[in-house]
Amino acid sequence: KQEVTQIPAALSVPEGENLVLNCSFTDSAIYNLQWFRQDPGKGLTSLLLIQSSQREQTSGRLNASLDKSSGRSTLYIAASQPGDSATYLCAVKRTDSWGKLQFGAGTQVVVTP
Amino acid sequence: NAGVTQTPKFQVLKTGQSMTLQCAQDMNHEYMSWYRQDPGMGLRLIHYSVGAGITDQGEVPNGYNVSRSTTEDFPLRLLSAAPSQTSVYFCASSPQLTYEQYFGPGTRLTVT
Numbered sequence: 001k002q003e004v005t006q007i008p009a010a011l012s013v014p015e016g017e018n019l020v021l022n023c024s025f026t027d028s029a030i031y032n033l034q035w036f037r038q039d040p041g042k043g044l045t046s047l048l049l050i051q052s053s054q055r056e057q058t059s060g061r062l063n064a065s066l067d068k069s070s071g072r073s074t075l076y077i078a079a080s081q082p083g084d085s086a087t088y089l090c091a092v093k094r095t096d097s098w099g100k101l102q103f104g105a106g107t108q109v110v111v112t113p
Numbered sequence: 114n115a116g117v118t119q120t121p122k123f124q125v126l127k128t129g130q131s132m133t134l135q136c137a138q139d140m141n142h143e144y145m146s147w148y149r150q151d152p153g154m155g156l157r158l159i160h161y162s163v164g165a166g167i168t169d170q171g172e173v174p175n176g177y178n179v180s181r182s183t184t185e186d187f188p189l190r191l192l193s194a195a196p197s198q199t200s201v202y203f204c205a206s207s208p209q210l211t212y213e214q215y216f217g218p219g220t221r222l223t224v225t
Contacts, residue, residue: 031211043203044216051211089156093211100171101148101205101214103156 002027002094006104014112019077021107023090028068031093034101035064035075038087047088048075080111114139117217119204125223126194134189134220136204142215144207145187149173149200150219156203162187194224 003026013019023033032051036044048057048064050073056065061078077084087108091101120135138145146161158171160179168179176198178190187206191198204217 034213036216041221043218046213046215049213091156093214100146100158100161101156105153105155 002092002096002102004090004092004102004104006088006090006107008107009105010108010110012110012112013080015080015082017080019075019080019084019109019111021075021077021088021090021109023073023075023104025071025073025092025102027094027096028071029095030068031095033064033066033073033090033092035062035073036089036091038089038106040087044089080109082111082113085109085111116140117204117206117215119202119217119220121220122218123221125225126191127225128194128196130194132191132194134191134202134204134222136187136189136217137185138187138204138206138215139185140206140208140215141184142206142208143184144210144214145181146171146205146214147177147179147187147189148203148205150203151200159189159202191222196224198222199224 005024034049035047038044050057050066063076066073087106089106091103117138143164147159148156150156157173162168162181165184202220205214207214
């Protein structure tokens with residue numbers, strides 16, 4: 001059974017510091033891994049998608065890496081800003097069903113001015 | 114493109130009532146799905162569809178029905194609402210199996 005874990009559950013950093021968010025999964029039989037951002041009371045905004053054959057993806061200040069063999073992904077956010085405060089979720093798309101997304105519980109991030 | 118839209122944004126039901134949560138997408142995506150988000154449980158898949166006329170159950174389907182008569186719409190029906198169905202419901206769509214999934218803004222449902 002696929003388990004997705006995000007550690008830490010919460011993180012507070014001063015503005016300007018780099019953020020490092022971790023995601024681990026137990027079964028490497030995945031199509032891809034997707035990182036989302038969720039603001040309080042809002043929906044999920046897709047940040048980055050990494051296919052299982054890729055090692056990393058970049059978009060602006062965001063960089064996500066994927067090590068499928070060890071079951072780990074890391075989201076880096078450079079030079080954090082107060083607007084980066086949100087909950088970040090990772091999700092793996094499994095190959096053993098239609099393509100269900102298996103979500104982690106999320107990391108709640110606060111960036112203080 | 115409006116993307117994935119959901120209505121209503123908020124809904125309060127009494128136990129035993131039925132209702133339909135609407136989901137629509139204008140991106141011509143084949144794959145659509147419904148998730149519920151509960152504190153401490155994360156997001157869990159309720160039902161999904163791989164195209165018009167084709168639906169299947171996810172991991173928590175009990176108490177919910179779906180149908181997919183068009184590519185654009187994927188409504189979720191609560192047959193007889195129970196307090197355990199109090200949750201935030203998200204609809205998602207994707208063009209292909211291995212592509213990025215796009216989520217709607219959610220419907221916050223309270224069952225009293």
